[in-house]
Amino acid sequence: MRGRVAALLVLLLAPAAALASDATRAVEAFVARLAGASVMELALEQSFTLYHPDGRHPQSTGEQRLWFKIPQRQRIEEVVEGRRKVRLVVGDRASFRRNAADLLAEWRALGVRDDVSHVTRVNGRAITVIGAAPGERSVPAVWLDSEHGVVRFIRRERLPRGEALLDLTLSEHRLLANGFAFPYRQEAFLDGKLVLLVVVRSVTLNAGAPDELFDVDALRQGR
Numbered sequence: 001m002r003g004r005v006a007a008l009l010v011l012l013l014a015p016a017a018a019l020a021s022d023a024t025r026a027v028e029a030f031v032a033r034l035a036g037a038s039v040m041e042l043a044l045e046q047s048f049t050l051y052h053p054d055g056r057h058p059q060s061t062g063e064q065r066l067w068f069k070i071p072q073r074q075r076i077e078e079v080v081e082g083r084r085k086v087r088l089v090v091g092d093r094a095s096f097r098r099n100a101a102d103l104l105a106e107w108r109a110l111g112v113r114d115d116v117s118h119v120t121r122v123n124g125r126a127i128t129v130i131g132a133a134p135g136e137r138s139v140p141a142v143w144l145d146s147e148h149g150v151v152r153f154i155r156r157e158r159l160p161r162g163e164a165l166l167d168l169t170l171s172e173h174r175l176l177a178n179g180f181a182f183p184y185r186q187e188a189f190l191d192g193k194l195v196l197l198v199v200v201r202s203v204t205l206n207a208g209a210p211d212e213l214f215d216v217d218a219l220r221q222g223r
Contacts, residue, residue: 023117023130026144028100039180042068043204048196055193073214088216107131110155111140127151138165148173148181157190164190177205 044066052059062080067073074089104114112131120127120134122143131141132154143152150170157166167190170183186198 023114023128024100024104026117026128026130027104027114030144030149031100031103039205040070041206041209042066043207043209044200045202046198046200048198050196051194053193053195055189055195067209067213069209069214075209075213086219088214088219090214090216107140107142112142112155113140122151145173148183151183159190165192166190167192174203176203180205 044064046064046066048062048064049058050060050062051057060081062078064079065077067075072090076085076087078085078087107130108114114130116133117128117130118132118134120129125145125147128144128146129141130144132139138154140155141153142150145151148170151173152170153168155166157164166188169187169189170185171187172185173181173183175181182200182203184200184203186196186200187194188196
């Protein structure tokens, strides 16, 4: 589950822009502001907690260091219960989508209806909800904040025990540079029960991570 949530985050970690009730216009503004932020690389340090299926009791904890580098590179170093793992992704989902049509296509593939949208308010802030009509709470949807970006993502998830509703919320945004806001708290719920909490400790933009970090052959050889 943690890996699936991480894959979704790669689609979501970008700032939104001018609010629009029409999904296409909202996402076009979203991508336009991302382009202006000049984000070519992100380096993160964060901790996470996996919860028992009851959603109340922590099951395991860990630490992560992540690098996202355009084009299409991602590295995750993870320590869970004293065991270290390193994962690399080269190609596919490792890069940020810069085209509105591509981003909408990604969301449609996850079940989001881009022909349905409405504007609501959360904690006094105006939010564009793409994929759900007013009152629809259990359908795939993307929630866009005009300043913070994607603040919520809802989709259906197939699990061994059956289908469940995955609700990913992104909060405690902090402005980094050029209007780019990043969520320092990320929570994933399955059918309303908390399964994953991520707390970000630090975010660095465009620090120039060496290409060797993304060398698949070197990782296989243990270097």
